[in-house]
Amino acid sequence: MSDVSDPAVTRRDALAAGGATTVLGFGFWTEAFAADGAGAGGTVLITGASRGIGFEFAKQYAQAGWTVIATARNPATAEPLKALAKAHKNIRIEALDVTDVKAVDALAEKLKGTAIDVLINNAGISGGAQNQKVGTIKYEVFDDVMRTNVMGPIKIAEAFTPHVAASTQKKIVSISSTEGSLTGISGRPDVNSIFYRASKSALNMAMINMAKALKDKGIIVVMLSPGLVQTDFVGDLRLPIMISPEQSVAMTMPIIARVTMADTGKYFRHTGELAAW
């Protein structure tokens, strides 16, 4: 698994709206869901919960009173997550490497009988900018990116379908990125994250299929772009349009709460607008 350290690439969402729009969007959704941004309580499973957006989802869902199953590749070193779980008895930590198909099955088996209202496929890697420059591409990193960002979410959705189907809310959410938007990227000059972008286009395709496959079971599948969020994922990159993980999650949780079967297969920006394929 590659570390994500290069600031130049690791943008989750470089097409994030400008600051003003972001604030407006936030305000709109906050108002609409003022009572409870998290929606009705339930159980949420979040992958990649040790850091960044994943950690923030665990925190905000726990604060909203949800039962949180927070997975991390290596819980032993996930100090903030452990501290969070100590402070919130409704957080349960489980070890999970999303690229390990057998481990995903084992966790699904261990959680058999547990209804999961919201499954958040959050774990993802960027691959690092230095590894994806045309001319000197590191293909072993490409493999890792595709396995983590595409195969992992497909496998997790497949393995946890019974848990989600047994729940009340029945939602599978995959954290994508507008970096995976072919329409958006076509109009931009930069080429600095060829694997990451390809992985997110592929993830979107996988989730559209998943939405079709699971409709009969009443399961809603949506994709969310979290905005350009200031996390370890973007390294030292700091831009005016960046938002904090707190802001991003506070904006996306109400979207997750409001989506219905009419929205299945949709790809939302953190502002609530639809993103283009």
Added chain:
Amino acid sequence: MADDVKRREVVMAASIIPVMLGMGVGIEGAAAQGAPATTVLVTGASRGIGIEFVKQYAARGYNVIATARDPAKATELNALAAQHKNIRVERMDVLDHAGIDALAAKLKGTPIDILVNNAGIGGGGVNQNFGKINYAVFDEVMKTNVEGPLKVSEAFVEHVAASTQKKIMMVSSSQGSIASVRSASLYFYRTSKSALNMVSVNLAKALKERGIIVGMVAPGATDTDFMIEVRGRMPLGKPAERTAGMIAQIDAFTMDKTGQFFEWTGEQIPW
């Protein structure tokens, strides 16, 4: 797994051969006039759409470098090469990056006008049904359909840059069109083609300054071994017709279309 995973390169309908034979005349003509020879490299050229590209480009008088994983077993391609002196068969497995680099080194100094990244696999429909997805084929599909074309393009970029036409063409698929999905199937194949499209869009940007055009073309559902699982259950086009359509789109590709995705009919495919 090799039996389950259908390679795109497939045996072409025998009925097309007589049509193509009549077109082999132009070769000597172009060479005799001393016009700069147009060179095409086609991956996955032993069967199906790949061998059809070879036939049609050879019939035009282009120099064709036809690659196959195992040329010794590519009987039909070898027979074609024996008839057309402008076809050269080379070994290339798009999964073998060192092998790709070695072929690029061997062909150093040979300008390649059109690089046709055709080799691809479907991964087997039975391996991609929800609830029974076989993750063992994921890597092979991604490596063949996404990394392969990118690696081949990377390795041959100097050859293309040194040519007249300067085109890198990806045989993609409308199955990779996210906007067009109507029902679930072929998770890996579809995701691989969406990923290939995104790779191609980025490659188009990266190579624009060098005057290299990068495009995606799609054959539609074509009657090759690639479609063996659905043959008889859906209408399938003739390989010769579909390939001729893709060649027409490749001919029409100009720098203002770089990074775009066309069906064999010329219709632009939505992302």
